[in-house]
Amino acid sequence: MESSPAFFLIFSFIIPVFIFIIKFKLLKSKKPRLPPGPKPWPIVGNLPEMLANKPTFRWIQNIMNDLNTEITCIRLGNIHVILVTSPSIAREFLLKQDAIFASRPLNWSSKYVSSGYLTATIAPYGEQWKKMKRVMVEELISPQRHQWLHDKRVEEADNIVRYVYNQIKNNGNGLVDLRHVGQHYVGNLIRRLLFNKRYFGNGSEDGGPGAEELEYVEALFLVLKHLFAFSISDYLPWLRWLDFEGHNKIIKEATNTIRKYHDPIIEERIHEWRNGTRTHQEDWLDVLISLKDANNNPFLTMEEIKSQIMEITVGAIDNPYNNVEWILSEMMNQPEILEKATEELESVVGKERLVQESDIPKLNYVKACIREGFRLHPIADFNVPHVSIEDTIVSNYFIPKGSHILIRRQGIGQNPRVWEEPLKFKPGRHLKKDGFRVSLGEPSLELFTFGIGRRNCPAVTLGSTMTIMLFARLVHGFTWIPPPNEPIIDLSELERGTTKAKPLVVLGKPRLPVEVYHQMN
Template identity: 50%
Template structure:
């Protein structure tokens, strides 16, 4: 590590000749930058970023120590602005959205999206507009959502069947594993029309292929915009000083090993006339045409977009389900209230269906509370300032990376009473109001706002709520006698240890028999 730090400092020192702003500083801004650590000449706080892992905790600890809801960390020549105030968030992502709607170009985003070919990770411009239009107008429409309803139901049924098989053998259930099994099955079924890349296990669990695929997904999620040195000093990418490039490249390779052959084979089936009916999202993407009736998307664009969809659908729902279950098992009053609502609306003679979800207001509140208190990522994906501007009296230079703290927003004591307490009732303002998972005031971050807001609100809300509802309604859950303390992991906002509990069927026996 000392060698890495020394090499970083040496390379930066040699790079001084490339920084014209060091010798002459012109047109100083009238406003100050947001508060932040002073850092060193040239390299800024890059050494602190390398030393203090995970970087997000170092940043949030600094903000807490200095009691500020906005801070500036200079990493190399890049100003990274972190925010934990809903008012400031609205100023950045609503009032001045036109200035901050772009993404920064960097190593991790480029590698993950195969050169910015997909919708979410593309910095902006024609390619982003093209892929965003495809996702919004062709893939995430209400009609496609309804068209794929049956596939989502198949995976929800498989989840219940999988947990039921484990409960019958007396085996404890790893809730994290079950939730990820469901989420992985859903996205594979929606995109490829299949649950598994391999044969799966006899009990219905993931086989080697799915486990390797899922490990690649989570590795990409953790490394995408994971504070790699090369993201802030691009010419250091060749050295891969922190190993981010190697790890990310290997994860992408493992993901593509399973996905790309499926895509190539499907394209060939359509080309040869073997397939002639749209059955899933992959078919939709392949059959989009331009004005000359030629394929609208290249194979490379389809593969990059499928990678993005694969990592986007899995993270939030599985994290919400595990954290919600952990909090509700710890607080039986909340669990009993959720079960009562489910029994009143659904009963015990069938499983929860998507059509029930709008009536499950308390269940929606539990999901929203888990998103608030236990977000899957510490920050949103970064935005970049396309011009110099001023926000709330602070100067924000062109090229600044803007990171909104999901943890800081959701746990802001100025905004939330008892912010560290899991309390779904805080989202039910009166007895008749319908709970929605979005928050236009940005007191918490769920699906975002503005031009970069997540277009998958309907799909994401459906998957998250149905997953939690199926687990709670179909089974009674008993924690292990030595259930670990519920706390964040040191490395990320996940539960430190997977939730493992005993599941006991609670519906009529014929319900489970119909799923076998």
């Protein structure tokens, strides 16, 4: 039977329409694409490329540069890791959709360091995190507590000036390692706030650290270095027993070293409170032990107290020293900037006393220098990872549930779409107008200081105060010049990190009347 012309006409019309409808439905149902990134292998994702291109953060920098993108996705195992260098996209993650990205990774490293996610920063989203963050915000770093601990902070600011003064006198050549100075100022201060003690042992006669403090601070930096270090076992847990690169062994040993110093103090203090031999709060540890629930029972377990103290010490040790070392290095290569900061300090403080916390609101240029240090030289390229608790869309890209979100601090701060001359140290860019008070916080995320959103660093006031006082005491109290063999300070970064490749060792000279230094003895 022959087909009629009408049949062919209808058939030729229906088939294209049918194909169009199918394509339209498929297109409509198709999820938006992932952010751009390298094509992953089955099962292992981009882990082979990561292993072949250490350090990982520089490999990621190169990927983003090659793709000319401000958001990228790499897959490690079955986890999508999303990297961001755009302030507007970062704000969408951490402000607009903050509730979706409020969790943390579940991996061996963070679980071990936090004794099973008991702490405020590392714990995933849930009741334990809410409990511990409330303790931090309401009990440890509230404005009232900050004022309560003022004298302890002053004692440690005085001690670091005394230590530097003694170093200059005793070294003969006046050389001072300012990295060493900065690290131990922060260590001393945190120990004083937590345990009301500067040293675990006897310290050194010149006011510096003893062998115990040196071992302790080294362990803190080892934990920091390996906690979120793109370890293979964090993405392929079934390979953990192999312990690639000795990652787990390093974390265990360093954590146990810290606990060796913490735990006896904590256990003895809890015993004192329970038997009534201690009744007066002197430090953060006393506050944590004294907290009670509605039934007048201890609000925190001993393990929660130990874990939270561990997290505080690890989280506090790095930012202040790194910032101050970098900005002093930059300033010695631009002496006019160092002179301007010194002039502001002398104008506000004079030369008959040391700079105090009460002077900080008037030190706008000093704070501008510190902001510029955070912008240009962050301590690490990534913030603590955020984890998405559901599928969502950000900046027209699909972000799967369980993705790890990392804001690239250096990428944000050196973004040429945001900052003019992004690689140049220019503190003046942060001074907006007369009477404007410079702050170290940054809600717009055009540079990454303390973060934003519900998982931001809650200790903005304390962190700002520590950094400003360390820098201001060093600049106000001493004149600094490069050593004769290094007239220009080397500003190279470590290949495997964003810290300065060489410690800042420079010539120091007291610039205040001698009686000012003697008043601290």
